[in-house]
Amino acid sequence: MADRPLVGRIIDWLRAGYPHGVPERDYNPLLAILRRQLSEEEVEHVSGELISEAAPPPEPISKIDAGVKITAVTHELPHDDDVSRVQHYLEEHGFPFDDAPLAPPDPSPPAGSSPSNPSAGRGAPSDGPPSPPAGSSPPAGRGARSASDEPRDHRTDAPNPPTDDETTDNPEDQP
Incomplete structure (x- = not known):
């Protein structure tokens, strides 16, 4: 065991410092001193x-x-x-x-902007996502609406016509 001379010196040091044994209250401080460190x-x-x-x-x-x-x-x-x-x-x-790999990025302004005009070199600040161009329909996918999302008439005497989503291509189901 390569560390034996070191361990022997530590034991000798402890015996010299505590000839009658180590009191319980000194265990933690001694362990802190004797912790493992890189050679x-x-x-x-x-x-x-x-x-x-x-x-x-x-x-x-x-x-x-x-x-x-x-x-x-x-x-x-x-x-x-x-x-x-x-x-x-x-x-x-x-x-x-x-020394600080997880530190937040430097808050200094980007190149091309000035303290008096913080939006120079960048787009104007926005309160949310960009709006779609006027006259365009919303994109399909998540959050898109369909005809079945529209309110339906729930009166018992007025039948509701099927929506496009509810129609089927099966000829047996057609009247």
Whole structure:
């Protein structure tokens, strides 16, 4: 086991600090200190995989991709300091790193518009979908109306003529 000297040093350190055993109230702080972190070799391995999978010309490597690779190595959720170490390694070797891949887009105005005229370079603002041209019928499909959607006379003494949707091409059903 390659980590045995490290484990032995940790046990010696704990015995020196707690000669009569670790009190229960100190378990959580000790576990936080002793959490798994990437070794230097693992940082290089994770970074190397990210570099080899990066899209050319080197697209920024995202914090999410780094976290996924770290999780594959540690089998635990990545810690911020491990992600930071991978980020530092990548940037040190000339690879861009995207620290906020899910951040909202920059709200700066698009090219061609000015702060005094925000709609310059764009169409006029709209309150909804565009209206169909005058004189045209609505498109068929979802939301289209048919003759059977029209109100019908429900009086018992007045028969309702069948609508186009209700007629059939079967000659036996014809009078």
